[in-house]
Amino acid sequence: MWVVPEKEIAGLMTPEAAFDAVEAVFASMASGDAYNFPVVREAIGHEDALYGFKGGFDRKGANLGLKAGGYWPNNQKHGLINHQSTVFLFDPDTGRVAAAVGGNLLTALRTAAASAVSIKHLAPAGAKVLGMIGAGHQSAFQMRAAAGVHGFEKVIGWNPHPEMLGRLADTAADLGLPFEAVDLDRLGAEADVIISITSAFDPLLMDGHVTGPTHIAAMGTDTKGKQELDPALIARARLFTDEVAQSLSIGEFQHAAAQKTISDSDVIAIGRVITGNHEGRGNAEVTIFDGTGVGLQDLAVAGAVVELARQQGKAIEVEI
Incomplete structure (x- = not known):
């Protein structure tokens, strides 16, 4: 599997690349080539945290997986931001885990990309x-x-x-x-x-x-x-x-x-x-x-960043 650490995301994923990935997956959803799985979101009763999963499958983009993470309001004492997440991608042909990608910056980029897509088409x-x-x-x-x-x-x-x-x-x-x-x-x-x-x-x-x-x-x-x-x-x-x-x-x-x-x-x-x-x-x-x-947005930008990381030698390959 490939690992793309959070520290590498800023040098790999641009707002333009995020826009392209999100626009494409919205189109796949509309054409029936992609669908989201039910969202799980729970208060875990520890550190006032909310934890959950968002996932889906994009047949056209060949992205299968989930984003796991949530909101930890007390993270300041650890020197961390409150929102923490990781995206996991799986090979849709075999079910084997394909990648683990830091999801914090990607979440911000994909959220901004979604509004930008709407502005492009509806302003x-x-x-x-x-x-x-x-x-x-x-x-x-x-x-x-x-x-x-x-x-x-x-x-x-x-x-x-x-x-x-x-x-x-x-x-x-x-x-x-x-x-x-x-x-x-x-x-x-x-x-x-x-x-x-x-x-x-x-x-x-x-x-x-x-x-x-x-x-x-x-x-x-x-x-x-x-x-x-x-x-x-x-x-x-x-x-x-x-x-x-x-x-x-x-x-x-x-x-x-x-x-x-x-x-x-x-x-x-x-x-x-x-x-x-x-x-x-x-x-x-x-x-x-x-x-x-939606989870498909996370999978789309994560899939794109894995390809960029592999091309630029910034992805870490590990055996599991």
């Missing part, structure tokens, strides 16, 4: 202003990925803790883009594309905030009760996601579904747009992509 024509809701660790990955697929001219941002907005300003500066901190009223009115990346359990972006043609990527933590967007905003938008069932159960669309203002048939798999089986934005004023994060 309104002539979009110039990118709005960012949230300024945590993932926000920088999100902004960089968005700027990589669309020519934004300005970034505006809001965060519940304003002292953290420096991360957005610094990232925008690195990208050569002006940045301005604004309130949510202005952000909803001025941004053509909005990325929401928070762990909120109450709506932040309200229906009345959003005016004019807008695309929203709701990328915050997905679990029972999570909520970043007003259900009334969701009810009037054209809705897209990575996996419909997951979006309606633990994703951004769960509350509108519970209120019965939307139904399963209102939510469209983004892969259908990629493959040309859905028109995408069409004449909709507001589109929303709910990125819930």
Whole structure:
């Protein structure tokens, strides 16, 4: 089997490569060539940790496996980040383990790639202003990925803790883009594309905030009760996601579904747009992509990084 350590990922996997891998696997899901397995996620009763598995099989990409890991909120005392994961790939022809890949940076890259895929396919024509809701660790990955697929001219941002907005300003500066901190009223009115990346359990972006043609990527933590967007905003938008069932159960669309203002048939798999089986934005004023994060995304970027690591001599081969 091949081992690609976490320390090697930054020098191997680029946002562009992550984008290509995620776009391809979304298309495979839509065409029936790939499917996700049921997610297991448990509080283990130790160190307040949440641990779980996400997996699947992509026949077209020949990726079979799972990502194991979760959230350890007390990791600071160990000098580690809170999110820890490893991706395991298996040979779909024999069942033998094929690779173990550090999954921490890959998770950040694949999450950002998913929102970038939605922006490429669903952003309104002539979009110039990118709005960012949230300024945590993932926000920088999100902004960089968005700027990589669309020519934004300005970034505006809001965060519940304003002292953290420096991360957005610094990232925008690195990208050569002006940045301005604004309130949510202005952000909803001025941004053509909005990325929401928070762990909120109450709506932040309200229906009345959003005016004019807008695309929203709701990328915050997905679990029972999570909520970043007003259900009334969701009810009037054209809705897209990575996996419909997951979006309606633990994703951004769960509350509108519970209120019965939307139904399963209102939510469209983004892969259908990629493959040309859905028109995408069409004449909709507001589109929303709910990125819930699926195991196939992890397998896609892990498979790509293993190939890069082998080509560059950075993969370690071990016998088991």
